[in-house]
Amino acid sequence: xxxILLAGGGTGGHIYPLLAVAEQFxxxxxxxxxxxxxxxxxxxxxxxxxxxGITIHKVMTGKIxxxxxxxxxxxxxxxxxxxxxxxxxxxxxMPDVLFSKGGPGSVGAVIAGxxxxxxxxxxxxxxxxxxxxxxxxxxxxxxxxxxxxAAKYFIPPKVVRTGNPIRPGMLAQKMDSSSAKExxxxxxxxxxxxxxxxxxxxxxxxxxxxxxxxELVPQTQILHQTGLKNFAEVKKLADxxxxxxxxxxxxxxxxxxIAYFDEITMARALSAADLVIARAGSGTIFEIANxxxxxxxxPLPSAANDHQRENAYAYSSAGAGIxxxxxxxxxxxxANQISKFLSSPDLMIRAGEAGxxxxxxxxxxxxxxxxxxxxxxx
Numbered sequence: 001x002x003x004i005l006l007a008g009g010g011t012g013g014h015i016y017p018l019l020a021v022a023e024q025f026x027x028x029x030x031x032x033x034x035x036x037x038x039x040x041x042x043x044x045x046x047x048x049x050x051x052x053g054i055t056i057h058k059v060m061t062g063k064i065x066x067x068x069x070x071x072x073x074x075x076x077x078x079x080x081x082x083x084x085x086x087x088x089x090x091x092x093x094m095p096d097v098l099f100s101k102g103g104p105g106s107v108g109a110v111i112a113g114x115x116x117x118x119x120x121x122x123x124x125x126x127x128x129x130x131x132x133x134x135x136x137x138x139x140x141x142x143x144x145x146x147x148x149x150a151a152k153y154f155i156p157p158k159v160v161r162t163g164n165p166i167r168p169g170m171l172a173q174k175m176d177s178s179s180a181k182e183x184x185x186x187x188x189x190x191x192x193x194x195x196x197x198x199x200x201x202x203x204x205x206x207x208x209x210x211x212x213x214x215e216l217v218p219q220t221q222i223l224h225q226t227g228l229k230n231f232a233e234v235k236k237l238a239d240x241x242x243x244x245x246x247x248x249x250x251x252x253x254x255x256x257x258i259a260y261f262d263e264i265t266m267a268r269a270l271s272a273a274d275l276v277i278a279r280a281g282s283g284t285i286f287e288i289a290n291x292x293x294x295x296x297x298x299p300l301p302s303a304a305n306d307h308q309r310e311n312a313y314a315y316s317s318a319g320a321g322i323x324x325x326x327x328x329x330x331x332x333x334x335a336n337q338i339s340k341f342l343s344s345p346d347l348m349i350r351a352g353e354a355g356x357x358x359x360x361x362x363x364x365x366x367x368x369x370x371x372x373x374x375x376x377x378x
Contacts, residue, residue, distance in 0.1 A: 001033060001035055002033065002034050002096045002097070002372065002375040003037065003095045004025070004035070004036055004037070004096065004097055004099060004371060004375065005038070005089075005095035005098045005099070005109070005113070005118075006018045006021075006037065006038045006054070006099050006101075007038070007040055007098060007100040007105065007109035007110065008100055008101030008102055008103045008105070008106045009040040009041050009043065009061060011103065012045075012283065013103075013125060013281055013283050014101045014102055015043075015045045016167065017101050017125065017364075018099075019045070019052065020165035020166055020168065020363075020364040021099065021165055021364050021367050021368055023167050023168050024165070024168055024364040025368055026052060026053070028365070031053065035055075036052070036053065037054065037055045037056075037093060038055070038056050038057065039059055039086060039090075039105070040106065040109065041058060041059070041060075041061045041104070042058070057089045059082045059085035059089065059105060059108065060078045060079075060085060061079070061105030061108075079107075079108065082105055082108045083107075083108035083112070086105075086108040086109045086111070086112040087115070089109075089112070090109065090116050090118065091112075094116065094118070096118075096119075096374075096375040097119050097120070097121065097372075097374045098110065098113040098118050098120045098121070099121050099122075099123070099371050100120065100121070100122045100123070100133075100140075101122075101123050101125075102122065102123070102125075102129075102130050102136065103130070103132055106133075106136060107132050110122070110139050110140070118378075119374040119375070119378050120139055120141055120142075120374075121140060121141065121143075121367075121371055122137060122142075122143055122144070123145075123146075123162070123367065124143065124144070124145050124146065124150050125146050125164050125283065126147065126282050126307040126308075126311055127147040127149045127150055127282075127307060128305040128306065128307040128310045129150055129153050129305075130305070137154050137158070140158065141374060142158055142160060142370060142374060143155075143158045143159050143160070144161075144162040144367055144370060145161050146162070146163055146282055146286065147310075147311065147314045148161055149310065160366075160370060162363050162367050162370070163358075163360025163361075163366070164283060164363060165286075165363040166286055166287055166361075166364065167263065167364070169263065170263050170266065170287075171267075171290060173264055174267060174271055174291065175267075175271040175272075177192075177271060177274070180268045180271035181221075181272040183268055183272075184223065184256075184268055184269065185256070186223070186256075187221065187254075191220045191221065191274040191342050192220065192221045192222075192223060192272050192273050192274050192275075193216065193223070193273070193274070193276075193277065193338065193342075194272070194273035194276045194293075195209055195225060196225050196276060196279070196284060197225055197230070197279070201225070201228070201229060201230040201231075202298075202300075205277065205279070205298060206227075208329060208334050209222070209277075210234065210237045210238060211331045212334060212335040212338075213238060213241050213242075214241060214242075215335050216338065217255055219342060220254070220275075220342055221254040221256075222254060222255045222256070223269055224256065224257045225258055225259075225261055225269075226257050226258070227259065228259045231257060231258075234257050235257050238255060238257060266287070267291075270291035270293060273291075273293050274342070274348060275294055275295070275348060276288050276294070276295040276296070277295070277298070278296075279297070279299065279300050280297040280300070280308040280311045280315070281300075281303075281308060281311070282311055285297070285312075285315050286359055286363070288321075288355060289355035289356060290359045290361050292356040293352050294320070294351030294355070295321035295322075295351070295355070296322055296338065296341070297311075297315065297316065297324070298323075298324050298325075298326055298329075299312045299323065300326075301327070309323075309325075315355075315358065318354050318355070319350065319351060320352075320354040320358055321351055322341075324337055
């Protein structure tokens with residue numbers, strides 16, 4: 001039996017790829033062949049780890065910041081305590097391989113693994129690596145990347161491009177567009193615009209969708225994921241915007257706000273969409289790509305190391321969509337870009353196909369195989 005230790009945390013961007021690879025292991029290997037453990041702080045994802053039969057080893061985690069912050073006074077001691085805890089967990093488990101996704105808590109696990117001579121594979125989702133993975137790369141035997149442009153930050157012989165893993169269960173929920181539209185309560189005859197703001201939502205994107213709502217609904221249906229905290233406000237503003245114009249009930253019903261997508265609803269929404277508007281987090285980009293959808297990406301300006309901007313332009317250069325900088329945001333520009341896509345079916349098809357080529361749909365399987373290679377050679 002191979003004992004595999006998963007590390008990483010902080011956000012869904014770090015956790016979801018771990019879950020995707022864990023799910024792949026469950027599909028490809030029996031419990032007698034592979035034993036999965038997780039070290040870190042699972043946060044809200046604890047139930048999902050347990051649901052996959054993964055043993056959780058909680059350690060204290062602290063965020064490593066490259067800038068001055070009073071929070072460092074709290075997080076530096078937490079990071080040190082977490083490092084000591086990680087040494088204890090790794091010594092007790094003595095795994096065959098450590099797979100780290102980066103994020104808070106992962107560096108301590110990587111250092112402990114290296115000290116105990118456990119082979120380490122790290123995965124970097126973004127075009128610009130985060131600090132935790134830049135540190136961890138020194139101790140890793142293999143470095144998996146999602147974007148080719150990330151390779152320049154690492155030692156070339158260690159690097160393998162795997163893409164960013166999407167949970168196999170989500171990919172299994174793919175549907176044809178017409179059926180997915182009907183399942184979600186939309187007409188299968190009219191194009192569907194999917195707006196993704198992430199679990200927290202994007203207030204800036206929400207504002208612009210509301211501003212151009214009256215221009216959009218005559219030509220498209222809209223499924224708008226607002227974020228849990230923003231749902232009530234967005235719905236109120238959308239209802240108010242429709243009061244200004246004389247439109248049929250059928251047109252008003254073309255707009256549907258929703259607070260949050262679970263895995264199944266997200267798969268249906270991406271299956272149904274003709275065009276996606278989204279931020280440029282790696283997880284979001286690769287979900288869009290795996291469902292062969294054209295996109296308009298709006299990088300988050302405050303993202304660490306400006307990685308969302310780098311992600312967006314790397315993806316756009318493959319022909320999979322276009323980038324609209326938030327600094328250039330205006331309602332007419334935004335509406336024009338959307339109309340340009342919706343009025344060009346051939347352009348949308350080509351962009352969707354380019355996205356799928358970029359996606360590496362078998363990313364979770366590739367990563368699982370790379371992990372097992374290290375375990376077999378240990």
